[in-house]
Amino acid sequence: MSSCSSQPQTHVVQTVSISYTQLKDKGADLSAKIEEGFGPNGLGILSIADVPGYSSLRQNLLHLSPRLAGLSDDQKRDLEDPDSRYNFGWSHGKEKLESGKPDTLKGSFYANPVLDKPTSDPALIQRYPSYCGANIWPRSALPELEPAFKPLGKLILEVGMLLAYHCDLYAFQGMKMLEDDGLEQILRRSRCHKGRLLYYFPAKHSSCSQDGESMSSWCGWHTDHGSLTGLTRAMFKKDAVEISCPDNAAGLYVKSRSGQLVKVVYGEDEIAYQIGETTEILSRGRLCATPHCVRAPLGEAAFGVDRSTFALFMQPDCDTTKREYVKSSCRTAFCGNLRRLRINSQFRPCAYLFLLLAGFGNVLSNLFRHFYVSFSVFNLFTAFSNASTVPVIVRDEKLKFPEVVHIHQQLIPSRGSLTFGEYTEKLLDKYYHLKM
Template identity: 45%
Template structure:
């Protein structure tokens, strides 16, 4: 991605009022090999004994560091037991936060937890792919900034000129229910499907990542294996005054006999402001333009994020169902 190029037409096509809310980048050097390297490790991570994964849990971070399974609440209030997640900061093993910030924002200031003895390859594979995705995301964020700045005057002059999207609940999102990410940008890999350690084809053409555009149309986002995808988060929606809107999305589970024993492995990098950074809309932007009910002027990103995280996570007994994706 050329930082000097004018990508406003592509930003408009992907994230503008008529856009689907997702953009892909191809031709990133080294990406295909790093993607495969990490996603093949996911099955081994999920197969670690329960006493090891329990050691990798961090309830103080509301399960935003380390192992998380059966902790996220879906739109209907049920706990999501159909997938397992592993969270870490690919840039810093221990964020630079004082004791007050660490206590106030534990979801972002807790140290990473790694299974170094049981799966020593994971740390480097996770970091290498995460850093690459962030480097591309930073370039994209710069293009989004320039697009938003160029459109800001027109947006403020015509506050009814766009339609706010809705992330309605839906029964079809049975691996990961309908939601919006609350950061700035989310970088996504295409999923890799594995059965007994071997890569296999996607078992169900109707399953996978689905997004909803501003008109309410639901589309399956079929990502090529060598493409990086990026979605907008709510922080970017606030900071653009609603011009760039967070992408409602879900992951639908595969069905049918061919899906038996197949794991869906994917990697997402959530890029966001620092926890102490004010989360402000452009001057003159009205709350209805911003379109995020949890946001109000004066919040830092950390405060906004904690409001969000506590809606998704709650203490619960460990889930007992098998991991299917």
């Protein structure tokens, strides 16, 4: 019989928690808790407790996850969308692990919980397929999914908007800021929020591997590239019966600002929120994103155990409509500020440069492609470094980036600036196979 008694001791931290009653009070001063959870010395995560109706919505959706994964191959194939790089509908074995191998450990179902079809503009759909495509629901194979997915996604979005309001009060205190420039309004304008229902398949055999990859055995180390991510606590099942996690060392891990690996826990009836790289940039480092991963349970008790969870990725809109310019003096000023930020470059793939060169849409598209496609960037970076002005593509409802950041130069495209949507398509190339 195998034994995992040699597992290292786990440092466990409870998330900073804010009650829903406090959160919805716009007169409440939550800056201390926002700073504790999201600030430069925080873990980049906090949770909201006592949200009305949340517990039943969570149960309704997560119980459907094994049923979705258990549909026939033909039924799941009908839910796939290669044109969006499997970012709508069902995805399994398309994403790549840290090792570069296809990820067959989990399946995902993606949908926009607010808009079934964010736009009818064919140019935008072609340009930003991972955000502007249409939802694909299994209305015949699993009709319960859509009415369970949408309400939970909308509730997490609504609570996230309230949290974004208080984040703005903390991040921009003492600074001049137009109402439309804050995180809350940026997210309210967006059509591109994306929900992801995840199903981690049961282990086929027990494992006590303690190698370097075991910490991120269910989900590799990464930092969210968007603005704000809402998370349910995971549900574990064995033989279709809900159980507690069979391994105390398994779960969500984050890397603290000091480099310590910490397991983060929060209540079953709490919604956790994590900061993404975009918000870190827009807040000038006052709100910080944090690298995180998911560790699978080990040992005999983990055999046959599956895991279901749901994440809502809240992010700015992806399309852009006009061009502006940032003067070199601003660029120089921000370079000094950047050196004072506590940035772990290993987990800041590309967001800094692209978000400040452009609107949110092009930026993410370019990051996705970076990790699968090689291209020459030296000439553009040289021109960017020497230019007196830098072109910035933004929306009419533009994002107010502080100044230009020039790190991760290898991700700059050979020509032009980027929107967040294009940046998204490039980032997808790191985690998904290229479209044929």
